[in-house]
Amino acid sequence: MKIHYNDPYGSPFELIIPDGEPEALKEIIEYLNENARLIRNAERREAYHTLYHLEALDYEGNSIAYLDTPEHIVIRKEEAEHIQSTLTLLTETKQRRLWMLSENMTLCEIAAVEGASAGAVKESLDAAKKKFQNNF
Incomplete structure (x- = not known):
C-alpha cells in the first residue's frame, strides 16, 4: 500500500x-x-x-556574524602571552630585528638601520628564530 x-x-x-x-x-x-x-x-x-x-x-x-567562541578567544590570548614571554628570552637587538622583519623590511634595509652588514643581520635573525623555536 x-x-x-x-x-x-x-x-x-x-x-x-x-x-x-x-x-x-x-x-x-x-x-x-x-x-x-x-x-x-x-x-x-x-x-x-x-x-x-x-x-x-x-x-x-x-x-x-561573530564567529569567535569564548574558547577561541582564550586560546588566542594564551598563545599571545606565550609568544610574548618567549620573545623576552631574546636580546633587544634580536627582538628589534625580528620586529623589522615582521614589518616586511628586507635584510638590506634592516642592516642599513642597524648599521651592520646584511650577513650579520641574517645570522642574528637565524639565531633568533632558532632560539624562539626551541623555546616555543
Whole structure:
C-alpha cells in the first residue's frame, strides 16, 4: 500500500506500507512527527542563541556574524602571552630585528638601520628564530 504524506515542513513523500500492517503506518507517522518537532526545537534554540538571525547570513555574509567562541578567544590570548614571554628570552637587538622583519623590511634595509652588514643581520635573525623555536 502506498500513502502520500506531507511532513511538518510541507515536503511531500510517499510511504510504502506492507499490506495488513496499519500499526506500522501509525508508528512511522509518529516517528516522523516527533523527529520534525525535535528539529524545529533545535532550530529555534539555535536562532535564539545566535547574535544575528541565521537567515541574515544569506544576505550579509559572514561579516555580520561573530564567529569567535569564548574558547577561541582564550586560546588566542594564551598563545599571545606565550609568544610574548618567549620573545623576552631574546636580546633587544634580536627582538628589534625580528620586529623589522615582521614589518616586511628586507635584510638590506634592516642592516642599513642597524648599521651592520646584511650577513650579520641574517645570522642574528637565524639565531633568533632558532632560539624562539626551541623555546616555543
